[in-house]
Amino acid sequence: MNRHLKNLDQEIRDHIERETLANIERGMTPQDARAEALRAFGNITRVTEQTRAVWSVIWLEQLRQDVRYGARMLLHNPGFTAVVVLTLALGIGMNTAVFSVVNAVLLRPIGYPHPERLVWIGDYDTFLKRDIVRSSDFAGWREHATSFSLLSAYSRQQASMVTARGATNVNGVAVGGDFWSITGARPALGRLFGPEEQDKIVLSWDLFEHEFSADAGLIGQTVMLEGRAATLTGVLPREFRLQFPKWWIASELQPVEAYFPLVMSARERLRGVQVVGALKPGVGTRQALAELEVMEKDILAQDPNRDRANLHLEALQEQIAGNARPALLVLFAAGGFVLMIAAANIMNLLLARAAARRKEIAIRASVGAGRARVIRQFLTESLLLALLGGAAGLGLARGAIALLIRISPNAVPRLEETSIDGWVLTFTIAISVGAGVVFGVGPAIALWRSNLHGALKESARTSSSSFGLRVRRLLVAVEFALAIVLLTGAGLMLKSFWLMNAHPPGFSPESVLMLKLRPRFANKDAQTAYLRQLVERVESAPQIDAAGVSIWVAYSGVTGFPNDSSANQSHTVRLNFVSLGFLNTVRTTLVKGRWLNDADPANMILLNESFAREAFGAADPVGRSLRLNQPFTVAGVVSDVKYSKLDAAPPPEAYIPFQQLPLLPGLPIDLAIRTSGDPLAAAAGVRKLIAEADPGQPVYGVTTLDRLLASSIAPRRFNLFVLGSFAATALLLALIGIYGVIAYSVAQRTHEIGIRMALGAQRTEVVGMVAREGMTIALAGMVLGFAAAAGLTRLMASLLYGVKPTDLPTFAAVAAALGATALVACWSTALRAALVDPMVALRTE
């Protein structure tokens, strides 16, 4: 402490004593003299405080006092403190978790050199619904385009690899052009292959550890890839990640394990690749796109049969995050709603507490605390609560992030990079302080408006300010409105989810085992023989109800459907080469015509309903002929079944006996097996059957059909899960809010209720009166909420499937659910009010 302040108290006492003596000398009585001296001196506490304040940084000194006092208050009310901190932790934790995802996905730049210059160059394929660039186009751009300093192509590539541990399937990516320069990759061991090299492999650290026991001596050695010798040139560091868009992520849960050189041989020039480039400094996306479009026109002029390209070019970050943005922003807003509800609840509690603390405050004011000082004390307390809640929320957020990454790692691109960094921390502190100010200001205003001197005279119980109660009712109504918006949003998503998962009876995807093979054959006869044998072996194994193979390709440029309005109308369809058991395994049913059988001529096919509709309209396709890659005759029409993607209509699909499959090297074969027991338990037996036929044949992608379907809608499940938890929390908080307000108002009115009952009011009347008060608040909030929901759910239209944003049944269901729970909350509180013994109630005064 400052040396000048050491004797301040003594000095002030001396001063008053001197003044008292002087007054006595002027003829006053000792009592009067002292009173007059004290009056002339003024407020001693305030003088002391102001004098100290001269030497200290005033707010720091007072803050220390306020914090100490506030901490004592919070410790004395552990129940209150726990409720507030938990409520806040919930609200802040959820917001922090969502923000950290937003931060990782939308805000944090890609971890490659010059992320701002990286662009995605796409050529949209309307059938596959994703971007594919012909590798010949890429080669042309790399040779001639001047807008880019670097251009890289990549393409998903599975490869069977034989190591000392046996045959495995490697989930790899073929990369070409300036891939390594664009990603800024440096090898942890060995070297990275150059753009002109072939038959090389660079491993991810995980695969190196897992398959090669991290043996550095193996660098430069040869491994067998797809039956060809390839050199293991190097290993990437553990932290290297492929941050380019991965369209396959929905169906392939594994991370990228290895990188191969992209082969640009003449035979593979039509291969589809994905392209990422780095713009030269000063070149914009529009300029670069214009250059590519000019080049595209030249190519079209030389090759008029080629499909028109559908080029677009955008920032890589935008391409990665773009699809996730609407959902993340909806979730972010929803998180904000939850926090607002939590803050409203806490403000509610603090208002009730402020009313109870009026006496304490009046005493503090009368011993010299200024009103501003008392209000600042209140704000300090609420900030203290907010920061405690924020700290707890941060812990909660860590758990929530881990949970989100675990349950749906591929739902959002770059989700696995989500972490609590400086930005997230700043955000958490900011919303904590913001919330603290918001819910601290309410009680402070209530205090400002209340007559403190009156409080000393009144009994604390009856002194609730009408302002406080009015604000509290309003707050609960707003809570209900916010909860309605969240519940409606979650309800709409739930209904979308339900519609997506509405399978035909008997589909039961959980009992279908799915696995993949990628055998290569010398000729078509060997291919047909292998597939026939495979199907026969699997079908005859025990516990297997049905099994079949499916090899599908997208076939574009089909013309001349009977239903076409013009001759050059082009279609893209799916040609699915299947064994007959496949259709039974995925439970398609016959709609028209007949099934195929082995005795049928080779050109008989089945169509699904989508195909029949697109090709023949309302006409009966059975027996008609159709030209696809060759002429076929339609034997029958089968039902549409969503067995690959849940959130899209099934594509037009033709089922062709697998014997018609041309020799296609390295195309994945899907094996679908319906089992009577646990499908994953049956997997071991099936693996053994396959290994018996060819021990070098890796089996991969082993899963059940329902898991495969679930991962096709992983982003939607993620959104539903997060929004659902928000809505549930909101509902809980809103119910706590209404319960609190009614319980408080009942406690305030115990005396009044006692009088009413003493005067002959029936218990049912009391229940009705109290419940009506609560329901009025709830209904007002609900009306407000539905008005807001009707406007806001439109923003989430892109997240819905098969349901309109203003779906009436969903709104009605939410209204019924929330109304019923509110009624229960009001009613139970009201019942307690009615159980009041009038005599006890009257005596409480």
Added chain:
Amino acid sequence: MSTEERVELLQGTLDLLILRTLLRGREHGHAIAKAIERNSADVLQVEQGSLYPALHRLLKRGWISAEEGVSENNRRANYYSLTAKGRRQLRLETAKWDKLAQAISRILRTA
């Protein structure tokens, strides 16, 4: 004199009055308060307590210094006295004040 006529002391004025009082030599708090009351003929009435924040403000600026001493009736007290810096400040402030007072009275007379 009624309370209404009394003028609330402005902070700067109080500082000036304290410096002025200490020009005659060192004093303790109560004596300073009484001197100010006397010299301003009760026109400038102030709560005596507000003297202390002002004294400490001046201490902090280095315009006055404080030392422990013994008073006339053999009691220990804090004595305040002007520093060289305080003297300079007082001259400066007095000159400024005179100028302002002259200006105001001129305006009032001509109006």
